[in-house]
Amino acid sequence: GENVEQHPSTLSVQEGDSAVIKCTYSDSASNYFPWYKQELGKRPQLIIDIRSNVGEKKDQRIAVTLNKTAKHFSLHITETQPEDSAVYFCAASPGATFGTGTRLKVLA
Amino acid sequence: NAGVTQTPKFQVLKTGQSMTLQCAQDMNHNSMYWYRQDPGMGLRLIYYSASEGTTDKGEVPNGYNVSRLNKREFSLRLESAAPSQTSVYFCASTSQVNMNTEAFFGQGTRLTVV
Numbered sequence: 364g365e366n367v368e369q370h371p372s373t374l375s376v377q378e379g380d381s382a383v384i385k386c387t388y389s390d391s392a393s394n395y396f397p398w399y400k401q402e403l404g405k406r407p408q409l410i411i412d413i414r415s416n417v418g419e420k421k422d423q424r425i426a427v428t429l430n431k432t433a434k435h436f437s438l439h440i441t442e443t444q445p446e447d448s449a450v451y452f453c454a455a456s457p458g459a460t461f462g463t464g465t466r467l468k469v470l471a
Numbered sequence: 472n473a474g475v476t477q478t479p480k481f482q483v484l485k486t487g488q489s490m491t492l493q494c495a496q497d498m499n500h501n502s503m504y505w506y507r508q509d510p511g512m513g514l515r516l517i518y519y520s521a522s523e524g525t526t527d528k529g530e531v532p533n534g535y536n537v538s539r540l541n542k543r544e545f546s547l548r549l550e551s552a553a554p555s556q557t558s559v560y561f562c563a564s565t566s567q568v569n570m571n572t573e574a575f576f577g578q579g580t581r582l583t584v585v
Contacts, residue, residue: 364530372511391566395571406576407514452513457569459504459529461512 365390367455367461376443377470384465386453387435393455396429396436400451401464410451411438444471473497477577484552484584492580494562497510502565503529503545503574504529504574505537514561520545521568552584 366389376382388396397412413420413427413436420427424443429436442448446467453462475496476483484490496503497560516529520539534556536548545564562577563570 408577409573442563456571459570461514
């Protein structure tokens with residue numbers, strides 16, 4: 364089955380700096396790569412996703428890049444704000460396999 | 472439109488007790504899933520149901536059973552709870568099989584087994 368690895372497990376950045384979280388996947392048949400944000404005590408919610416027919420997608424301060432050849436994809440958050448502090452999960456589909464999560468702390 | 476609703480939100484069980492976690496979605500989704508979330512382990516798939524009438528094991532199915540009661544409802548049962556099942560449980564649903572579209576999660580159930 365699919366194996367998704369996510370790094371780093373924790374990340375601290377100063378407010379206004381950028382944050383990058385990386386994931387690798389094993390199944391070359393994977394074609395859908397979502398990112399979920401989970402605030403403390405809340406449910407995971409989709410923040411951005413990308414399909415394998417594009418290499419990059421942006422939505423305001425967040426972007427996702429995909430390298431199909433290397434089987435990795437990354438989440439980029441620019442101009443970080445305290446409300447970006449949360450746990451972020453990547454996933455690769457088809458399948459229902461999530462990465463182990465990255466706890467992002469944005470320091471004011 | 473409530474999305475995905477789970478009950479209960481909190482539960483404490485004694486070792487050996489049984490219980491059923493309920494999940495319902497009102498988005499007419501075909502596929503539903505049960506995950507457990509443990510610190511540092513991310514979201515691990517317990518069971519899923521690609522469509523009404525079908526269920527399949529995920530990564531960590533031991534100690535659990537599921538029932539896809541109808542298109543809306545997917546329940547998770549612990550027959551004889553163990554301390555290792557202490558976790559936060561999330562139900563999720565997607566319109567397409569294999570989570571190939573956005574997943575919508577319930578609010579979670581925090582289960583403690585003592």
